Amino acid sequence: MNAVFKIWRGDANGGEFRDYAIEVSEGMVVLDAVHDIQRTQANDLACRWNCKAGKCGSCSAEVNGMPKLMCMTRLSDLPMDKPVRIEPMKAFPIMKDIITDVSWNFRVKKKIKPFKPRPPDAADGTWRMKQQDIDRIEEFRKCIECFLCQDVCHVLRDHRKHDEFIGPRFLVHVAALEMHPLDTEDRIEELRKAQGIGYCNITKCCTKVCPEEIHITDNAIIPLKERVVDRFFDPFGWIWRGLKRRLDRTATANAAAARKV
Amino acid sequence: MAEYETFTHDVLVIGSGGAGLRAAIEASAAGVSVGMVCKCLLGKAHTVMAEGGIAAALANVDDRDNWQVHFADTMRGGQYVNNWRMAELHAKEAPARVRELEAWGAVFDRTEDGRILQRNFGGHKYPRLAHVGDRTGLEMIRTLQDTGVHRGIDVHMEICILTLLKDGNRIAGAFGYDRERGRFKLFRAKAIVLATGGIGKAYKITSNSWDCTGDGHALAYHAGAELIDMEFIQFHPTGMVWPPSVRGMLVTEGVRGEGGILTNNEGKRFMFDAIPDNYRAQTADNAEEGWRYCTGDKNARRPPELLTRDHVARCIVREIKEGRGTPHGGVYLDISWIKEKISNAEEHIKRKLPSMYHQFKALGDIDITKEPMEVGPTTHYIMGGVHVDPDTEMSRVPGLFAAGECAAGINGANRLGGNSLSDLLVFGKRAGEFAARYARDNSLGEVDNRQIDTAVAAALRPFEHETGENPYAVQRDLQELMQHNVGIVRNEQEMQTASEELRKLWDRAGHVGVIGNRDFNPGWHTALDLKSLLTISEAITKAAIERKESRGAQFREDLPNKDEKFSKVNTLVAKAADGSMQVRLEPLPEMPDYLKRVIEEMK
Ligand SMILES: Cc1cc2nc3c(=O)[nH]c(=O)nc-3n(C[C@H](O)[C@H](O)[C@H](O)COP(=O)(O)OP(=O)(O)OC[C@H]3O[C@@H](n4cnc5c(N)ncnc54)[C@H](O)[C@@H]3O)c2cc1C
Ligand code: SF4
Ligand code: SF4
Ligand code: FES
Numbered sequence: 101m102n103a104v105f106k107i108w109r110g111d112a113n114g115g116e117f118r119d120y121a122i123e124v125s126e127g128m129v130v131l132d133a134v135h136d137i138q139r140t141q142a143n144d145l146a147c148r149w150n151c152k153a154g155k156c157g158s159c160s161a162e163v164n165g166m167p168k169l170m171c172m173t174r175l176s177d178l179p180m181d182k183p184v185r186i187e188p189m190k191a192f193p194i195m196k197d198i199i200t201d202v203s204w205n206f207r208v209k210k211k212i213k214p215f216k217p218r219p220p221d222a223a224d225g226t227w228r229m230k231q232q233d234i235d236r237i238e239e240f241r242k243c244i245e246c247f248l249c250q251d252v253c254h255v256l257r258d259h260r261k262h263d264e265f266i267g268p269r270f271l272v273h274v275a276a277l278e279m280h281p282l283d284t285e286d287r288i289e290e291l292r293k294a295q296g297i298g299y300c301n302i303t304k305c306c307t308k309v310c311p312e313e314i315h316i317t318d319n320a321i322i323p324l325k326e327r328v329v330d331r332f333f334d335p336f337g338w339i340w341r342g343l344k345r346r347l348d349r350t351a352t353a354n355a356a357a358a359r360k361v
Numbered sequence: 362m363a364e365y366e367t368f369t370h371d372v373l374v375i376g377s378g379g380a381g382l383r384a385a386i387e388a389s390a391a392g393v394s395v396g397m398v399c400k401c402l403l404g405k406a407h408t409v410m411a412e413g414g415i416a417a418a419l420a421n422v423d424d425r426d427n428w429q430v431h432f433a434d435t436m437r438g439g440q441y442v443n444n445w446r447m448a449e450l451h452a453k454e455a456p457a458r459v460r461e462l463e464a465w466g467a468v469f470d471r472t473e474d475g476r477i478l479q480r481n482f483g484g485h486k487y488p489r490l491a492h493v494g495d496r497t498g499l500e501m502i503r504t505l506q507d508t509g510v511h512r513g514i515d516v517h518m519e520i521c522i523l524t525l526l527k528d529g530n531r532i533a534g535a536f537g538y539d540r541e542r543g544r545f546k547l548f549r550a551k552a553i554v555l556a557t558g559g560i561g562k563a564y565k566i567t568s569n570s571w572d573c574t575g576d577g578h579a580l581a582y583h584a585g586a587e588l589i590d591m592e593f594i595q596f597h598p599t600g601m602v603w604p605p606s607v608r609g610m611l612v613t614e615g616v617r618g619e620g621g622i623l624t625n626n627e628g629k630r631f632m633f634d635a636i637p638d639n640y641r642a643q644t645a646d647n648a649e650e651g652w653r654y655c656t657g658d659k660n661a662r663r664p665p666e667l668l669t670r671d672h673v674a675r676c677i678v679r680e681i682k683e684g685r686g687t688p689h690g691g692v693y694l695d696i697s698w699i700k701e702k703i704s705n706a707e708e709h710i711k712r713k714l715p716s717m718y719h720q721f722k723a724l725g726d727i728d729i730t731k732e733p734m735e736v737g738p739t740t741h742y743i744m745g746g747v748h749v750d751p752d753t754e755m756s757r758v759p760g761l762f763a764a765g766e767c768a769a770g771i772n773g774a775n776r777l778g779g780n781s782l783s784d785l786l787v788f789g790k791r792a793g794e795f796a797a798r799y800a801r802d803n804s805l806g807e808v809d810n811r812q813i814d815t816a817v818a819a820a821l822r823p824f825e826h827e828t829g830e831n832p833y834a835v836q837r838d839l840q841e842l843m844q845h846n847v848g849i850v851r852n853e854q855e856m857q858t859a860s861e862e863l864r865k866l867w868d869r870a871g872h873v874g875v876i877g878n879r880d881f882n883p884g885w886h887t888a889l890d891l892k893s894l895l896t897i898s899e900a901i902t903k904a905a906i907e908r909k910e911s912r913g914a915q916f917r918e919d920l921p922n923k924d925e926k927f928s929k930v931n932t933l934v935a936k937a938a939d940g941s942m943q944v945r946l947e948p949l950p951e952m953p954d955y956l957k958r959v960i961e962e963m964k
Contacts, residue, residue, distance in 0.1 A: 111880065125604075125605065125606075126604050126605075127603070127604020127605060127606050127607065127724070127725065127726075128604070128606045129606055129724070132606040138833075138883055138884075139831075139833040140833075143831065143832070143833065143875060143876050143877070143882070143883065143884025143885075143887075144875070144876055144877030144878075144882040144883065144884050144885070145883065146880075146881035146882070146883060147883070148402070149570075149571065150401055150405045150406075150407070150409075150570040150571065150572065151405075151407075151409065151410050151570050152570070152607075152610070153410065153610055153611075153720065154719075154720075154723075155409055155410050155496075155498075155499065155716075156401075156404075156405040156409045156410070156570070157405065158401065158402060158405050172723060172724070174723070174724070195541055195881060196541075196880050196881040197881070199881065201541075202402070203518070206403060206510075206516075206518075209507070209510065210510050210511070214466075214507065214508070214511045215465065215466035215507070215508075217464060217466070220464075225460065225464075226460055226463070226476065226477075227463065227475075228474070228475030228476065229468075229471055229475050230471065230475055231470065231471040234468050234471065237468060238468060238493065238494075241468055241493075241499075241500060241503065242496065242499070244409075244499065245404055245405075277466075280466065280468070282466075283466075
């Protein structure tokens, strides 16, 4: 079967869609088509990929207007009577053809306070955690950093608030740290100020495109928003938490002492 | 004079997989300035794909485990041509390296009492693999990446190193280009750690990603370091075979660990007829016992599907060659049959093997809870690599270190599953530590501009012949050649043919042309990767011819048995003064008595 691919060619200074016709076969994904075109018609067509198995998050692009991993998008799931449109993500500066400069994401992550564990639980320097206590963050830790959620979020894509909002990917990252049973760092104030969680108005577009099916909005962003609200807009809760933290600390110390015996 | 930008670091790490990241973290902790370059983006190196787990004798699940057992398992798996000292260090230090990951935020699956859970894997006597479902590599790389970026490491992403620079004998720096614009970059460094991973892209069917082109192996070789064990390439028995676009994609050993069986087109479980004598005592001889093993019965013996990877891969090839294969040229791997044994088979499979379920559903239209998969061998891992000092990971070139898949010694003739991730951590750390020490004790070497000019001229040559051959065509022909002539089943004649063909391919590689300019141009990048691919292909072929026997991952149909003469040697490849590639046999270092006793006791 023959099919036509409309691929955006160009760089930061501009570009255009160009048509490429190739023979397609059973089971092909969009990345196969791009590779085929690269091999036979356009050696200089830029595209990023690594694993070709949906595990590294390198091959993000927009296919027929939808943010997708090219290596996991089957041609058989697309209407092949029309040309397949492939273009770069919109939330980041274009580098060349269908790849973008995603370095902003790496800079954002570096600013997030790192993991800071409590002292080890056991004399041999190890910790004890229950499986049910980590199930929640194991979901967040599935993230492959494809940045498709960043691409689709209107705060970044349309309003270009890159300096004020860290985007859904990094809210998931903060959630994974904040809900880590061993972590003792406090990131709530930054969430509200530097990280701009208030910009998110829970449209859930990010959740819809996540290839790892992480419930970004429900499981990460909303609980973080609740923590922010609790901290900053609830004086009674604030006093209660101060007290509770002290109680918890005593309880943990007691438990640790008990274990040592 | 060529134009380039210069960076200076005490230690430069090439590669951002598990080995590179661990080395960079360690060097930085030692207080020297560290730079890291990689061809890919941070966090996307091949390590991200690892599934099964990290082998370490933590003894959380079975308290009979300890470093001695892990050591003996590793040596047996490697058919005793491993470097004993590396195997010893690896077994002793892996537990601390895994615990350290937890201290840095990694979240492993847990035991009932809240410790790190460990799973069974081929060749490991006890459950030993720390894991997170079937995405352990992602957990490992993300933990190291997130730790590393807060340690003041300068990361240069999407930079490809073309050549290492030397000042006399010692290392002085590395030279390469950025993929984005094709601008040249010089990295001056007192010490360099190579952590460039594997070579899968020299073969047509592989589980490896595009950047596994053996660059580190080739860079080290051309800089005067030695390569050992290059003939030992692990062909994983189960890769996907259909549809064509996913051919080679890994199907984790975990499928067989959960009870998956291999059958041919006559419906026969052919592995029962192919149990080697030396494994007969520890292998189940009936389906019932094999199943009991998979359900955790400690008194049952393992099913023959879980024999070593090299053996299973060869049996699959035989079935296919003799006409008992599947329509798409594989054999069947069936996990759905366990519904005869357990009532909730469907949920069980989805919970234990989530990404396998997803992979087949999304890419192959196969529901593995209902129907069998078609699988065949895929090029997976190279045991061979840069010859290093076992304690410091320094190569023969002063200041040049190597760790991870591009280094050699720990695995011998065959690697056990899970031993790579632990290798990256143990020897990545050591390489970082000793590279930092070397950097503190030595000053910067002088950079010789002639070396740079030569590298620039070579890199730009493909632009001079726009009408030259398509680099992808040369790459494809090379992959076909290695797949057929130096693949799973080898013989002298086919390998000699390969040697001659490689010479022609070198010539063609010198005349490829590229279109477009230097901005992110994959055609150009492919043209430049050919040098590494050809170098390592030649090394693999030469070493495979030199080892005149079958052992571990090397199977020669013309010499199908082990030969005592080769039981105490490694093949060693090095560049001669005249620039030609030389191969010789190098005696293994003598194992001390206390380790010999460990092996005896574990027999
Ligand atoms: C599908 C799959 C599953 C696996 N599962 C397991 C498992 O469960 N357990 C286990 O122990 N092992 C497993 N392995 C093997 C293991 O993942 C690899 O051996 C290991 O990750 C290699 O790590 P590394 O750090 O040496 O190199 P890699 O992770 O391959 O990293 C190499 C780095 O070097 C860079 N690089 C290469 N060339 C250059 C150059 N010229 N210039 C600049 N940078 C360069 C690359 O960009 C990359 O950053 C698996 C392998 C595969 C393919
Ligand atoms: S839910 Fe929030 S973060 Fe997600 S896309 Fe909408 S606004 Fe952006
Ligand atoms: S949260 Fe999902 S969509 Fe966003 S970067 Fe991670 S994997 Fe991609
Ligand atoms: S190439 Fe890795 S996710 Fe597509």
